Amino acid sequence: MTWEQLVKLGCQLPEVEEGIWFRTPALKVRGKSFVRLKEDGESVVFLLESVDEQEFLIQALPELYFITDHYRGWPAVLARLSKLRVPECRRRLEQGWRLKAPKTLVKQREAPRGPPPRTSPRGRSKRSP
Structure with a gap:
């Protein structure tokens, strides 16, 4: 994966825009950064819920995830872009x-989009009156 591909995936989330974080390209939601390209241009920093999750990811997928001393003890993990695949990238994004998104924005994303159309026994959808 490339940074450009990651940006394309990230921009599918509500109100995401490109920006700068620690002098490197980043993605932000309402001005708050949640992922950035590392200075090496080959890895990214993903925010996590906990340091425990960081340790789990590094142990489970060491070819993909790692940290440097700078991130030890912080809820973030580094990922090698060359090893990152779309499903995992979407999950981390x-x-x-x-x-980082405001709770109201998260709730809007979680809100159901209405009931699915009813289907007849033959599999054709029926419109509600």
């Missing part, structure tokens, strides 16, 4: 977004 959504998590970081939820951590």
Whole structure:
């Protein structure tokens, strides 16, 4: 994956825009950064809910996730872009977004979009009157 591909995925989340965080490209929701490109251009910083999650991810997927001393003890993890795949990227972006987005925006995203259309026994949808 490239940073540009990650940005494209991240911008699918509500109110996400590109910005700068610690002098590197980042994604923000309402001005709050939730992922950034590292200075090496080959890895990104994802925010996490806890340090325990950081340790779990590094142990479970050491080829993808790692930290430097700077991030030890902080709820964040580094990911190698070259090893990052779309489903995992979406999961981490959504998590970081939820951590930084206002609660009202998160609730809007979680709100049901209405009931699915009813279907007849033959599988055709019926319109409600």
